[in-house]
Amino acid sequence: MGDATFYDLFRRQGISRRSILKFCGLTAASLGLPPAAAAQIAQALETKPxxxxxxxxxxxxxxxxxxxxxxxxxxxxxxxxxxxxxxxxxxxxxxxxxxxxxxxxxxxxxxxxxxxxxxxxxxxxxxxxxxxxxxxxxxxxxxxxxxxxxxxxxxxxxxxxxxxxxxxxxxxxxxxxxxxxxxxxxxxxxxxxxxxxxxxxxxxxxxxxxxxxxxxxxxxxxxxxxSQRIHDKCYRRAHFDAGQYVEKWDDENARKGFCLYKMGCKGPTTYNACSTVGWNDGISFPIKSGHGCIGCSEEGFWDKGPFYSRLTQVAGFGIEANADTIGRTAATGALAVAAVHGGLSAVKRLRDTRQRDKDEQG
Amino acid sequence: MTITTPNGFTLDPSGKRVVIDPVTRIEGHLRLEVNVDSANVIRNAVSVGTMWRGLEMILKDRDPRDAWAFTQRICGVCTGTHALTSVRAVEAALGIPIPENANTIRNIMQATLYTHDHLVHFYHLHALDWVDVLSALKADPNATSALARSLSSWPLSSPGYFKDLQLRLTRFVESGQLGPFKNGYWGHPAYKLPPEANLMAVAHYLEALTFQKEIVKIHTVFGGKNPHPNWLVGGVPSAINVDSVGAVGAVNMERLDLVSSIIDRAIEFIEQVYIPDLLAVASFYKDWAQWGGGLAGRNLLCYGDFPEKANDYGADNLAFPRGAIIDGNLNEIHQVSLDDPDQIREFVTHSWYKYPDEGKGLHPYDGITEPNFVLGPATEGKKTDIRRIDEGAKYSYLKAPRWRGHAMEVGPLARWVMGYAQGRPDYKEPTDAVLKKLGVPVGALFSTLGRTAARGLECQWSAHKLKGYFNKLMATLKAGDFATANADKWEPASWPRAARGSGFSEAPRGALGHWVQIADGRIANYQCVVPTTWNGSPRDPQGNIGAYEAALLGTPMADPSRPLEILRTIHSFDPCLACSTHIMGPDGQEKAVVRVL
Amino acid sequence: MGYIFDSTSAVDQGADPDGKKENFYADDYAKPVVADEYRSVYVYEAPIRLWHWVNVCAVITLMITGYLIGVPLPSANGEASEWFVMGYIRYAHFAAGYVFAVGILVRFWWGAVGNRFARQVFYLPIWSRRWTSELAYQLRWQTFLERKPLRYLGHNPLAHVAMTALFLYPALFMIATGFAMYSEAAGRDSWQHAIFYWVIDIWGNTIDVHLWHRMGMWTIACFVIVHVYAAVREDIMSGQSVIGVMFNGERLFKRKF
Structure with missing residues (x-):
């Protein structure tokens, strides 16, 4: 009996052929397959252990x-x-x-x-x-x-x-x-x-x-x-494009179901079916229940936090360091160097000019 | 060569050694070794936690607002309870009060977990210890129907229903591919149910499997998914909007109606299926009221849970009792504090970790964990092929937590006895009713059967609490309070430079505590002491044995090569090993260096 | 008139630090006299100049919109269908991204067909001893250790390093990572996916691509600061036109310097 097929089992368990075909149809639909696939599924069930x-x-x-x-x-x-x-x-x-x-x-x-x-x-x-x-x-x-x-x-x-x-x-x-x-x-x-x-x-x-x-x-x-990001199919996407975000937990915007992008939602970088298939019979998914996606299906997502920030914390740059803090520091540094260097250059130029004038006079 | 432990148990490791590894139908990885005497009675028991993940080490330097997500992944079975404990610990450290609705919704989440977890434990992790699936094939469907109808008014009880099921089961068994029932202990002499009861139980095993997924949808409404719903420091993430623009994008009336209907169905299932099944099965296994007690009649510990009002974590405000019972003295309930350095301490003499001074225990705020996998000289086999562990040396990835030096049992039985001893009517009345129905004395609670019964009662209790918390939520909303989160101290800039706090909850398996230290907006140290560490703990320096080891002693086995009796008692604790074996304290390691110097 | 170096020539002509020699070995480019005190050399052809200014517009647009994509503006109110704030910001970013990318392509093409000054930024002659010694000289000049600068027809070695390492390579990185992220929305059947999606596989998690794309933005922002400052400074201090050359293509050299 080791080779009993699904179909045999279904039938012996008192399930009608009609019910089996219905099951196949539903399976095909849930997989997003064309109706013809239902017959293929039924065929498969009839012949396989x-x-x-x-x-x-x-x-x-x-x-x-x-x-x-x-x-x-x-x-x-x-x-x-x-x-x-x-x-x-x-x-x-x-x-x-x-x-x-x-x-x-x-x-x-x-x-x-x-x-x-x-x-x-x-x-x-x-x-x-x-x-x-x-x-x-x-x-x-x-x-x-x-x-x-x-x-x-x-x-x-x-x-x-x-x-x-x-x-x-x-x-x-x-x-x-x-x-x-x-x-x-x-x-x-x-x-x-x-x-x-x-x-x-x-x-x-x-x-x-x-x-x-x-x-x-x-x-x-x-x-x-x-194959698609949660963001691409998110029902709150319209709010993202409109520029409407939850600014703070439980604010007016949160109660209106605005986009959770500013709360660190990782939907834009997460490939999963949450926003389409949904969780637990499609009842909800994290964003629908007010919390951003934490990107749990992505490689190394634990180290891409904090979960409540759009930008990843960069290891080795100290507390709260993300691309913007590092970038701002670097750009500010560049400006400061330019300012100091510019000042020194002005002094040098002044001295050079005086020297030249003196030389010319001399 | 018998040894008497300080906590009053006699161990005799001279008899035949029986090894069970893996112990299945639990969460995580557990190994048990027992010695049986010539009459096949267990005289020595060794509980070995066989996994370690180092989560607390991973938590170091992270944002404390993220800690709930990390700690939640300690366990996917009691999903949410670690997250709840973690947000409580962080809120305690940073002094963040939460809105009333957030507290109520957290209680709803926690009660949902209890309702779901206990139901799944009874049917899918524990039932096969009592129910002989193959015996169900011999049942008379008419008699099964009569039995079912005599126990409850659950509608799925016609002879035809049981007949169809039996047919399906028969064909399944005849296929030769038994799937999860393969190599089970079918026909074992310790199985006592008549075929009809077995058939009914199998039917309910399958019904419960289908129904359990409904209960967790409450988590999905408020937390977006289950397992591992989302939580938030400062409240709950799910904003509520029942009557203004955009309500479709938040928790609205439709969502609340869904929650309400699930609660009603859950109560119905538990009262018409779970509790009648529990009583029916228990009535055939009354002999199990004498075995499996272990520490239960002596030392019990509860932290309490379900704060009725927000932000008050005092014992009087908790629906679950808090306290410690020592040496079986039910008349004296000791005060329990997570922050008192003299109360909770962890030892590693027999654990695969290193302390600078292993004779002493450490409070979790000062916890050290440095893995140290060494096997004792009496080990049989080699490092990567252990055939017999040496319990005289280090032998488990579980630490040995002790309350004022005592090994404690935690869990549903501890909570139930604590509530009973405190004279709380919502514990006492149902307990007395069950004892009366089974015709057993109060002492019968301190057993494998008592533990399993307490879990059932607690499941029923939690389902009704669920209803109560839902009604409370609705009443608050009706009064116009919609707040679900407090974001005042959300930004790390508003935090003190250094802070520490502890958070507690009762996980379905027992008392759970988290201890967090925060410095400069980051986690400086994080420690968890979890229920299975209490129950499954190895010995401490004094030689006190833990709850698993104690509970197995004295149990007679019909056939040591088919260890059904061991599974019964161990499953009655609902072990969760991934929870219990992840302790690591990098902060403490620095202390270790100081001490060495 | 000091010694003028041709920094695009591979032949090591040898420096003349004392600046007395009136040799002007780039005579082939030199127009005799613009005014009494200047000599002028035609260095940057029209496509280069046009590209430069189009590129300036694209980079500014990209940086502002890119910053706002990462750190959005305060929320708009009302129905989502009434607004498209983030949508337009992203649209502008992508449009400017295309301009930027096409510009870089055009620049490569002109690098192939234009004069030798058009080719200079595409490689760093780090193997040339003359170049490295002049780079060291330039560093000394910038730290006030040399009195007079060396003057060049093309980019001086330090500017050359900045153009290549702080702009060209980051620009290529930004195009690769930018189109890789764009391909995620464009879909698996898009050409962007076919050409650039492999970039995401380097990290595995696309959030890392976002991170490094942003780091790239800040790198280019730093370049812009240094570039603008250095151009103004050298225009004043080194006796040659550095700003004007990007308008008329003529590098003017002060005779008396």
């Missing part, structure tokens, strides 16, 4: 898992019962200890090249990797082992994609994103702290449906969700 997924946890905070279970379409119970075979996931699995460990070995051996590794968090490389120990061994070892025969790797969230908070300066554990450790497998990065639930399940649906990885941008993120 569930792909085993090993979901590993390194240094992380489990926000990605928490986000994943928030998915409204598809529901996570359907993802787990009918779409993938989530054989290993520390956070929800029944087994523990060596019963849990045995699963990784079994999947790696039995499903060579036919399973997916999903990584939440990242491996620390300092201290021989022993800042994250699983089964008495460094997490990085288990990550390498699990990825050995994987078909593909999904790097969930900013930890796995970019390093995230533990990799922020000074990165005391040498936390390292997955692509710097696993270099011989296709990696789909799904950054965000955490990523949007439906983006996570959408990536899985896409892979299962089209039997290929989604088209990735140059940083390895799926184009379908990460």
């Amino acid at each position: 569930r792909i085993p997924v090993l979901w590993l946890h390194g240094l992380e905070c489990t926000c990605c898992s928490e986000s994943f279970i928030r998915s409204g379409h598809p529901l996570v119970k359907d993802v787990v019962l009918s779409m993938i075979s989530l054989d290993y996931d520390d956070t929800i699995m029944a087994a523990a200890g060596h019963q849990a460990e045995a699963i990784i070995e079994e999947i790696v051996e039995t499903y060579k090249g036919r399973y997916i590794v999903a990584v939440e968090g990242n491996p620390p490389l300092a201290n021989d990797g022993m800042y994250c120990i699983v089964g008495g061994k460094p997490f990085v070892e288990r990550l390498r082992y699990a990825c050995r025969d994987a078909q593909a790797v999904i790097a969930w969230g900013s930890c796995a994609s970019n390093g995230c908070v533990q990799a922020a300066r000074p990165n005391p554990t040498q936390a390292t994103p997955v692509h710097k450790v696993i270099t011989d497998k296709p990696i789909v990065k799904v950054p965000g702290c955490p990523p949007i639930a439906e983006v996570m399940t959408g990536v899985i649906s896409y892979i299962l449906t089209f039997e290929r990885l989604p088209e990735l941008d140059r940083q390895g993120r799926p184009m379908m969700f990460y």
Whole structure:
């Protein structure tokens, strides 16, 4: 029975073919695909067994898992019962200890090249990797082992994609994103702290449906969700262009929903689907709830703060130093030097002229 | 070769060693090692925190207004509680009062977390310790329906509903791909529920999985997203506008109606599904009222939370109780202060950190953390392949926090006992009702079962508090007060050159404190002492064992190779290891140098 | 009449610090006499001068609008559809950016086809001992350690360094980073994306591109200050026209100096 297809499972679970086709249509629509794709999805469900997924946890905070279970379409119970075979996931699995460990070995051996590794968090490389120990061994070892025969790797969230908070300066554990450790497998990065639930399940649906990885941008993120900035699709964009900003927290402008640009919103430099897909069934997203974007899906965003300033603080230039303070200081310095130098030059010229006059007289 | 610890536990590490690593269905990475005697009763327990991230070191020199976002990433499960604690610490340091609405909305955020987190913990992290998923296949759907209807009026209880579910489950199991249920301890003799109860529980496992995502939408309304909603020093970021131009761009009537409807549905789900399930499951596992107590009957600690009025963090203004109980004396509640250097201290004798004088503990304002990963001489294996840890030496990335030298248990049970001991009716009445229903004495609270029951009661309590705070918010708005943030001291120029403050909250897992020192507008030192550090702590220099280790002692195991009993007790604490293992104090390192000289 | 150096010539002619020699080896450019006390050399052709002043306008516009994009004006009130303050500021920035970029392209072209003074700023002859020694001399002159300046047909070595390192290279950097950020809005099918998006990958996070673009702005602002000051000063102090040459192309040299 190991090769039962989704369709078989759906049908045996008492779901009508009509319902299945409806599900496919909704999936296609939610992925922004043309109606014809629904048939392709239905076809896919009818013919494929569930792909085993090993979901590993390194240094992380489990926000990605928490986000994943928030998915409204598809529901996570359907993802787990009918779409993938989530054989290993520390956070929800029944087994523990060596019963849990045995699963990784079994999947790696039995499903060579036919399973997916999903990584939440990242491996620390300092201290021989022993800042994250699983089964008495460094997490990085288990990550390498699990990825050995994987078909593909999904790097969930900013930890796995970019390093995230533990990799922020000074990165005391040498936390390292997955692509710097696993270099011989296709990696789909799904950054965000955490990523949007439906983006996570959408990536899985896409892979299962089209039997290929989604088209990735140059940083390895799926184009379908990460090719535009939050700013480009923000519903407050009109206020940005108009020059209407929240000047201070809870001022009149904040209550009118003006643009949060002056409050340090990182929407203009953040590629994510928040302003289009929205969070938690599209209820809201940070800007809609009055707080600027902190850029959580961007590389190294923790070190681009402060979060409430438009301009990044520049390391090594002291407190509150950003491009403008440094620039203003430099320009003021240049002006001061010019003024002093100009004064000295005037004195010199005066003396030279007097000297010449004297010479001429003499 | 038995050892008696100063806090009154007897350890015997001579028997067979059982290692569980990883402990699953928790947040983060935890390893447990226990010794069992010839009757398979646990006689020694070792709790090993196996991850370290160094977040406080990362926080140094940052803008204190950003600290909430960093500390929030300590944990994505109890998302928001660190952020709340952090903004409180920064506000305390800088003397920033917050508007009444901001306090109410923060309470709503925190109560939402409680409602969500406890529900998810019971069904998705804890239930599989009590519920045999495969046994559900043998259930009679009609009998299941009758059972469900006898317990509550929850509408999803028809025989057809359970039959469909059973069919789906059967096909799932027959596929051979068991997913998260793979290699579970199915058929273990410690599973006691009849098939019908198992089937009902599996149904509710799936229903709760679908429902939990609704609760957090309250976070999404006020904080923009969940996990990791947004917070603000000085208030909350979500401006409120219910009746003037631009209301569509702020928290308006539609948003508030959404919050209100979610609260009603949450109360309904908890009272018609969670609580009846909890009581039904508990009635089959009354023997677990005798195991897993550990420190619970002795030392309990709460900081309190939910300030009813803004800016008053005194114990009388808190809906969650504050206090410490020592040696099981419920008649005396000790005052607790985060700023008193004699109360909270952390030790590292058995932790993978270095102190100049490891015999002494340090208050978090003076905390030092320098990682020092060394293994004891009795370790089996090697540095990168540990097969047996040596608990005589350093053995965990968790420090050992102590309150006036005592190892303490924190969490729902601590809060519930504290409220009970203080005679607060909103704690006493539901507790007595549950005890009566199960027919067990008050002493039964100090157990694995008691901890799990307290969490359920607290979930119900928090859902009703949620409703209360929502009504309070509406009343304030009706009175014409719309303020949500105080920006008077937003600019660093308005801050003192040097300041320090502490912030506290009760995380779902227990007492949580943050200590911040600010100098010249930047964070000079930041320390967190978190619930799982209390509960999962290793031994201290005196040899006192922590709550996890104590709770496991004396538990009989049916089959040590399938450690279901250990999981039950450990899960009853709801461990969060990413929270507990990130301490680092660069400020303190300078002190270390001074001392060495 | 002192010794006049041709700073665009690769041939090391040797300096004449005592300034007694009446050699004027750029005679081929020299018009005999403008007035009794001046000699004049035609140095900068019309396209160079035109470019210079168009560039001045573009840079000023870019700096003002760029500054306001980073630090916006106080908010406007009323409906968003009534206003386009930031929109116009950005529009002006992008328009001036195009003018600036096309100008640099034109300048490159003229560097290829124009006279040798048009080529000078595109390279720094740091390998030339004559050039480095004259650079040192120029530094001494600027720090009042030499009584008389050396005089040049093109840019003196110090000015040359400023033109190339403080203007030309930053200008290229600004064009690359500017168009890279512009490509984010122009979209993935735009030519800007095709040509410039790789710049963003250098940093990974585009907020860094914003940061360095702003640093570039301040670099050019510093250049402008130094450039204007030095032009005025040298015009007065070094016996040659430095400002006028950008209007009529003629470098005037005082005979008596």
